[in-house]
Amino acid sequence: MAAGQQGTLFLMASSVTILNVEKDGEDGLIVTFSDGTIGGYVVEELLQLRPIRETVEKPKGENHRQSPAT
DSSP: OOHHHHHHHHHHHHHOOEEEEEEOSSSEEEEEETTSOEEEEEHHHHHHHOOOOOOOOOOTTOOTTSOOOO
């Protein structure tokens, strides 16, 4: 990789954010990024990006999206 490319990749990674994610069929996602690009991913690609997955336990009876009443 050329020296200029490394700097460009760093700038891209630090300034581009995910704006929207939507499900595409049973095994895919469509991701819209803040730089106006769209990427499509299937389960196999995501597993290659992060092959070790952690189990997640959902708390029972709680909704973390809501603020507690004051």
